Amino acid sequence: MNERSNTPVTVLGLGAMGRAIADAIHRGGHATTVWNRTAGRADALVAKGATLAPSPTSAVEVSPVIVVCLLDDESVRATLTPLAPLLTGRLVINVTTVTPKQARDTAAWAAEHGVEYLDGAIMAVPEMIGLPVASLLYSGSRAAFETHRELLELLGGARWFGTDPGIASLYDLALLGSMYSMFAGFAHGAAMMASEGVPATEFVEMAAPWISAMTIGLPHHAEFFDQGDYTTDVQSLDFNKAAVDTIAEASRDQGVGTDVIAAVQTLIDRQVAAGHGKDSFARVFEGIRRPAPTA
């Protein structure tokens, strides 16, 4: 079942992302009410026809759908808690970046107060909002996702991952975690080259296609992870240990920090020490999934 396309929507939070979201919703034909803690951020939206509410209370009471895009979980709780009685019977779509536990806790709080709750995670920067390249992940109320799908698709691609309100944010943070490690790896490579005066802008011409080409191996790693059988006759952990130790030694020789590559060494060494040197490099997954107890 689809919502009526003119469902009034309130957006709480007009940071860079909140403004982009409010703008896309308003352009999509919804009566859009906005509120922000600090005044002045709504000027451009108001000029286009959005309504600025002077308080969170007046913002919330005019719309059945409330989109929350604040800094973090703490600001979400600080803003929503006093609004609980008013939110009863409305839908809260929280696209603030939070942990899965925080999403579940907010969903439980919402359920206690008769508030329908959909948790969202934004895989996009503000400039991408409203374009097909933006991807937003949702979990929580399926009915809310299906009913308001048209509204959600004004922001970008919309996919629902299940009724567990924490799962969208788990995907978000797992994807971001993969990305940060990749960027840190690139920074390490760039630092190695910088030690001989090669600018990163030159190195990237080699690194970007190389990293991109290597992603072809990810599904193969994924199969190892899922099966838990790391038997291989190519590129064993012993083989990779030699390569990674050489990278670390070269880094030290060049006067470059080993922080990033040392983390990979630790993961490999743990598996080799446990007698798995003949297994695939993919086995490092086991050391991450079940970390060694700390002393």
Ligand SMILES: NC(=O)c1ccc[n+]([C@@H]2O[C@H](COP(=O)([O-])OP(=O)(O)OC[C@H]3O[C@@H](n4cnc5c(N)ncnc54)[C@H](OP(=O)(O)O)[C@@H]3O)[C@@H](O)[C@H]2O)c1
């Ligand atoms: N920007 C991105 O590229 C991007 C991408 C994906 C996800 N996100 C997520 O989207 C959310 C918003 O990001 P953003 O880029 O819009 O951040 P931002 O520009 O820093 O804006 C933060 C917003 O939170 C409000 N805020 C902070 N503390 C508050 C409090 N205690 N009470 C009430 N309001 C409070 C700020 O209000 P004031 O104006 O009064 O300070 C502002 O509206 C974050 O969770 C972020 O992780 C952002």
